[in-house]
Amino acid sequence: MNGQVHIHPWEKRWIQFSIVLLVTFMLAVGVSAFAFGFQVPAPERQVDPNTVALEGPFANPGLRELAPGKYEVYILSQIWSFVPNEIRIPAGSTVTFYVTSKDVQHGFLIQGTNINVQVVPGYVSTLTHRFDKPGTYLFVCTEYCGIGHQGMYGRLIVEER
Amino acid sequence: MTGAQPFARERKLALWNVLIAITALFVGSWFGPLQALEHAGINLYKWLAPGIQSYYQGLTIHAVLNALVWTTFFIVGFLTLTVTYPLKRPLRYPWVNTLALVVMALGLVIAAIPLLLNEATVLYTFYPPMKASSLFYLGLTLVVVGSWIAGYGFFFTYLAWRREHPGERTPFLTFASLVTMVLWQVATLGVAAEILGMLLPWSLGVLSGVDSQLARTLFWFTGHPLVYFWLLPAYISWYGMLPKQAGGKLFSDLMARLAFWLFLLLSIPVGFHHQYVDPGVPPVWKYLHAILTLSVVFPSLLTAFTVIASLEMGARARGGKGLLGWVLKLPWKDPSFTAQALAMILFAFGGISGITNASYNVNLVVHNTIWVPGHLHLTVGSGVTLTFMGILYWLLPHLTGKQLWNRKVALAQAWTWFIGMIFFSNAFHLLGLHFGVPRRTALGAAPYNMPEWRPFQIEAAIGGTILFVSLLLFIAEVVGTLWASKPAEKPVEMPIAESLDDPRRAPAFLDQWRPWLAGVVLLILLAYGPILYEMLRTAQFNTPGWRVW
Numbered sequence: 001m002n003g004q005v006h007i008h009p010w011e012k013r014w015i016q017f018s019i020v021l022l023v024t025f026m027l028a029v030g031v032s033a034f035a036f037g038f039q040v041p042a043p044e045r046q047v048d049p050n051t052v053a054l055e056g057p058f059a060n061p062g063l064r065e066l067a068p069g070k071y072e073v074y075i076l077s078q079i080w081s082f083v084p085n086e087i088r089i090p091a092g093s094t095v096t097f098y099v100t101s102k103d104v105q106h107g108f109l110i111q112g113t114n115i116n117v118q119v120v121p122g123y124v125s126t127l128t129h130r131f132d133k134p135g136t137y138l139f140v141c142t143e144y145c146g147i148g149h150q151g152m153y154g155r156l157i158v159e160e161r
Numbered sequence: 162m163t164g165a166q167p168f169a170r171e172r173k174l175a176l177w178n179v180l181i182a183i184t185a186l187f188v189g190s191w192f193g194p195l196q197a198l199e200h201a202g203i204n205l206y207k208w209l210a211p212g213i214q215s216y217y218q219g220l221t222i223h224a225v226l227n228a229l230v231w232t233t234f235f236i237v238g239f240l241t242l243t244v245t246y247p248l249k250r251p252l253r254y255p256w257v258n259t260l261a262l263v264v265m266a267l268g269l270v271i272a273a274i275p276l277l278l279n280e281a282t283v284l285y286t287f288y289p290p291m292k293a294s295s296l297f298y299l300g301l302t303l304v305v306v307g308s309w310i311a312g313y314g315f316f317f318t319y320l321a322w323r324r325e326h327p328g329e330r331t332p333f334l335t336f337a338s339l340v341t342m343v344l345w346q347v348a349t350l351g352v353a354a355e356i357l358g359m360l361l362p363w364s365l366g367v368l369s370g371v372d373s374q375l376a377r378t379l380f381w382f383t384g385h386p387l388v389y390f391w392l393l394p395a396y397i398s399w400y401g402m403l404p405k406q407a408g409g410k411l412f413s414d415l416m417a418r419l420a421f422w423l424f425l426l427l428s429i430p431v432g433f434h435h436q437y438v439d440p441g442v443p444p445v446w447k448y449l450h451a452i453l454t455l456s457v458v459f460p461s462l463l464t465a466f467t468v469i470a471s472l473e474m475g476a477r478a479r480g481g482k483g484l485l486g487w488v489l490k491l492p493w494k495d496p497s498f499t500a501q502a503l504a505m506i507l508f509a510f511g512g513i514s515g516i517t518n519a520s521y522n523v524n525l526v527v528h529n530t531i532w533v534p535g536h537l538h539l540t541v542g543s544g545v546t547l548t549f550m551g552i553l554y555w556l557l558p559h560l561t562g563k564q565l566w567n568r569k570v571a572l573a574q575a576w577t578w579f580i581g582m583i584f585f586s587n588a589f590h591l592l593g594l595h596f597g598v599p600r601r602t603a604l605g606a607a608p609y610n611m612p613e614w615r616p617f618q619i620e621a622a623i624g625g626t627i628l629f630v631s632l633l634l635f636i637a638e639v640v641g642t643l644w645a646s647k648p649a650e651k652p653v654e655m656p657i658a659e660s661l662d663d664p665r666r667a668p669a670f671l672d673q674w675r676p677w678l679a680g681v682v683l684l685i686l687l688a689y690g691p692i693l694y695e696m697l698r699t700a701q702f703n704t705p706g707w708r709v710w
Contacts, residue, residue, distance in 0.1 A: 006415075006662060006666075007413070007415075007416075008412075008413070008470075010466075011413065011416065011466055011467075011470070014462070014463075014466045015463070018458075018459055018462040018463070019459070021462075022455045022456065022458055022459060025455050025516065025520060026451070026452050026455050029448075029451060029520050029521040029522055029523060030448060030451075030452075030521075032522060033444070033448065033521055033522045034448075038522045039444055039522065040437045040438060040444055040447055040521065040522055040524070040525065041437075041438055041439070041440055041444075042443060042444050043440060043441055043442070043443055044440060046441075046699065046701060048701070048703060049703070049704050050703060050704075050705070079707075079709050103290070103707055103709070104288075104290055104291050104707050104709055105288050105290070105291075105373055107438075107529045107599065109528075109529060109530070109597055109599065110597075111596060111597035112597065114522075114525040114526065116438050116525045116526075116528050116529065116597075117438045117440065118377075118436070118438045118439045118440065118529070119440075120373045120374050120377070120439065120440055120441065121290060121373055121704045122372060122373060122374065122701055122703070122704055123373075123374055123439075123440035123441045124440060125438070125439075125440035126440070138609050140597070140599050140607075140609060141599065142528075142529035142530065142599040142600070142602075143288070143529060143601075144217065144284050144601045144602070145291075145709060146217075146291070146707075146709025146710050147215055147217065147709065147710045148709075149217075149601075149602055149603070150602045150603040150604065150606050150607040151606075151607065151608060153607075153608070153609045
């Protein structure tokens with residue numbers, strides 16, 4: 001240091017406030033994710049995009065009941081549709097989604113939920129959600145995937161028990 | 162000196178660069194309102210066929226020209242002056258910077274061919290395995306390489322000045338411009354690796370397949386610092402010029418320099434915040450990048466304080482009083498000032514939606530929704546673009562020796578941009594947040610478009626139309642100044658703000674490159690090294706290309 005550092009007292013306070021604010025944000029999202037489980041997608045597995053529609057679980061995509069109220073659903077994304085494009089589950093179900101693509105990148109977002117993943121050929125995207133409220137939830141492709149992108153969607157119907 | 166006039170070469174280079182930039186903005190902006198109107202149910206694209214074949218071709222041209230070409234060419238031109246003027250020294254090798262312009266322009270022409278022929282309708286993110294014409298990748302590469310060469314020209318100039326002036330403190334404008342160009346050189350390594358290592362050989366048939374997850378990671382290595390490359394020249398003006406235009410001084414030279422060093426250090430190792438929902442990146446790495454992303458907010462908060470304090474000093478010197486009453490004494494009749502001040506206000510809201518995006522799991526609510534282009538239009542579309550327009554309101558008179566054609570038109574331009582953007586971005590943010598409406602989608606043709614979305618889509622279309630009117634006012638101002646304006650009575654000079662504190666008294670580490678550059682390398686290695694190694698190890702280069710438009 002070859003001089004005196006002069007910082008205005010208000011500027012010092014502003015710096016302190018900024019640091020406290022940002023550290024609070026860092027901790028808040030960290031705790032909610034790693035302690036309370038509001039997590040972003042984690043790596044699931046890699047697949048061969050050239051054969052994924054022919055063999056393995058994505059060859060017969062759809063809903064499977066694992067236990068009462070517990071489901072998994074394999075969804076194959078392709079230009080320009082989801083297979084399946086209609087899923088029915090009873091209210092109160094917990095569903096784990098596995099999504100991949102056999103061609104270009106897609107996105108999978110269920111409106112009104114935190115289910116939101118990038119669908120990348122060669123990789124399986126996964127998230128889990130519990131559906132308590134009956135109703136029709138739209139899922140849409142959120143990544144530009146070509147000229148028919150705007151027509152790529154489906155419905156998840158949560159039925160009353 | 163090359164010409165009779167000092168800096169004649171530099172001025173000429175700057176003028177060519179900004180004229181190409183303005184032309185790109187003019188062409189690209191025609192598609193903006195077309196998109197907003199399409200969402201609201203008015204499809205004008207059908208009138209453009211077969212010239213422009215789809216919404217998505219228009220969208221690609223809009224994004225490439227406005228976000229990549231307008232910004233990069235403007236920045237290279239502007240920095241040519243901000244590097245040299247404060248050093249009171251011309252470019253060391255003007256031919257290097259001329260070469261840079263030629264390479265960039267050549268790249269632009271080469272990329273424009275497939276864009277206009279609908280052979281590269283891959284949007285400006287060009288995510289594989291969508292495969293564009295190889296000319297598109299080649300053209301983009303040349304634009305980036307040209308901008309690298311421009312950077313070398315600046316570095317040679319700085320080193321020559323440094324030899325001539327050992328021990329002297331680098332003037333702030335030059336320092337900040339060099340940081341911006343160094344940031345760009347490091348940041349673009351990611352996309353260079355993506356294009357040269359994968360996409361270009363793949364599009365030429367040399368490589369049979371790519372790994373899309375690895376490509377995304379390399380792309381976003383560049384993708385986020387890219388926005389800081391756009392933003393920092395605006396900050397250069399806000400810190401180093403706008404206080405002078407408002408009649409004040411730079412409040413803290415020290416904080417200004419610290420902010421730029423922090424941008425250099427922190428804006429690169431943050432790319433995973435664009436990939437929070439990617440399947441191939443472990444959450445712990447995403448969280449590390451979330452922390453670093455929130456850290457890069459800090460220098461922007463410093464900027465907010467310093468810039469507002471500098472402007473307040475100017476306003477009080479002009480007779481401003483009261484806790485907030487001083488705001489009225491700012492030079493609101495000066496279009497250059499007004500455009501930039503309004504840009505700051507819009508940018509502040511863009512900063513808030515940016516913090517939302519950065520916030521890890523909160524991002525799930527808005528990721529890939531139309532909220533994101535809402536955010537982008539407040540940041541690059543306002544904070545950056547409206548500031549650059551404001552800069553041009555003194556820069557064009559400076560470069561041409563003419564008066565600004567019509568001050569009232571320029572003022573109307575700034576305010577209409579501000580108002581149009583409020584409508585537009587408000588609607589986009591709300592559509593994404595409340596309804597999960599996807600971005601980059603021809604929603605007017607989407608079977609799932611909901612009646613509840615319509616009022617917001619109309620709001621966005623109104624905003625987009627006002628913005629387009631504003632753009633036409635801007636073009637009128639540019640054309641008027643170039644060809645219909647009188648010579649200036651006295652030459653318009655670059656406004657260079659003095660510093661309130663003596664820059665020579667700032668700590669020495671604020672003028673030393675080595676420790677900061679070492680920090681940049683170290684942080685990139687920490688935040689990207691292990692995970693990039695793992696991704697390279699597990700990558701399967703087996704996805705063939707698709708032409709899906």
